[in-house]
Amino acid sequence: MERRSPSSPPVIPNATAPVRQRKLKGWLLLLLTGLGLGAGATLAVPRLREWVANGQRPAPLQGLPTESAHEPPLGPQPRPDGPAPPGMVWIPGGTFRMGTTDTNRHFFDAPEHEVEVGGFWMDETEVTNEQFAAFVKATGYVTVAEQKPTLESIRAGLPPGTPDPPPEVLVPGSLVFTPPPGPVPNHHSYWWKWVPGACWKHPEGPGSDIAGRMNHPVVHVAWPDAVAYAKWAGKRLPTEAEWEFAARGGLVGKKYVWGDEPPDEGGKWRCNIWQGEFPYLNTKADGYVRTAPVKSYPPNAFGLYDMAGNVWEWCSDWYRHDYYFSSPRRNPTGPPSSFDPQEPNPLTPKRVTRGGSFLCSDGFCSRYKPYGRGRDEMDSGQSHVGFRCVKDK
Secondary structure, three states: OOOOOOOOOOOOOOOEOOOOOOHHHHHHHHHHHOOOOOOOHHHHHHHHHHHHHOOOOOOOOOOOOOOOOOOOOOOOOOOOOOOOOOOEEEEOOEEEEEOOOOOOOOOOOOOOEEEEEOOEEEEOOOOEHHHHHHHHHHHOOEOHHHOOOOHHHHHHHOOOOOOOOOHHHOOOEEEEEOOOOOOOOOOHHHOEEEEEOOEOOEOOOOOOOOOOOOOOEOOOOOHHHHHHHHHHOOOEOOOHHHHHHHHHOOOOOOOEOOEOOOOOHHHOOOOEOOOEEOOOEEOOOOOOOOOOOOOOOOOOOOOOOOOOEOOEEEEEEEOEOOHHHOOOOEOOOOOOOOEOOOOOOOOOOEEEEEOOOOOOOOOOOOOOOOOOEEEEEOOOOEOOEEOOOEEOO
16 A cells, blocks of 8 residues: 555544553653663673573563474565655565674674565655654644653553652653753663653654754654554554664674764764763764754665664564564564563563664664664653654565
8 A cells, every 4th residue: 555645534543642651651760760761771681691602592482473494585575566655665685694792781682593584665764754744634643742641541550659740740741861961870860851742743842843853753753653654654664673684784794784884984974873971962973963854874775764873763573682582583573572571560561663863872872783672662752762664565
């Protein structure tokens, strides 16, 4: 199905995102319990590395598709006849090594394993404010960040004993990166702030807007928001395996989506990431402090822009820290459910994000590399999270 025009009726069943349970919860955990967003990664990674180093494996996951040993491997698939869908490029698919042996403590993408994916179309850029605005105009869609959270839904997702938030903060809003004035302890609560009124139209909160940023990637979109847009456009979110295959651009064993050269080799920046002292001083050497317009940097070998940095991108897969040990070889679509042992509630629903953002750097998270994994709660929109779509041939 081709993308619908802004005048076409919506094809989504409800023009409002499902009532959220976790958007304000992230704010509460930051301020009330001291549990930072994503802080568990530093605890989960050593266990993964220990398993790999010792040749150990966790118990196999149940509920994954079975595979036949007699199926021929998937090779690159020819581009379908006819014109390309607007703004999309053909990704031929094939076999590649997914994950990494990188021992950086910020990576939770072990072990490296062989994966096959079929061919598909992929948006050449992240979905922009202009594109998302067309979707909202056509459907009347209301994002998660624009909805008022309920006390009941917040309580359902919080650890026992967490104080209720005061009624005056039960308002629509989102998490915004807010740099502190100087050096701070290495904890997310020092640079992430819950900002009432922050949403895709007001990325830094009330008083900010997207005028002059229509060609920037849309942010503050939760996973249901991205899925709703994709359905309207006649597309879907990529699987994690599809995303990584596309990001590598046919390169084998390279450190970055463009090769092994540093991001600023030759004095020309190749991606939008952090320069300077995180989180308080960004020297803006790459030209931008927050998001950059799409196509500001050279594409990878497949013709895809911003597969490193700018904004994290939602994938369709549930997140499990140990999934790679059980991942099917052919067209893996992720585990049957979410599990993150570093959450107060390990079953908190999370989806995989990929690509890193303008907050990544080799001195902090480093996950703007093609194998770098992220994970976020499904109803969590933040000022550095966006998405792009794919389409089956």
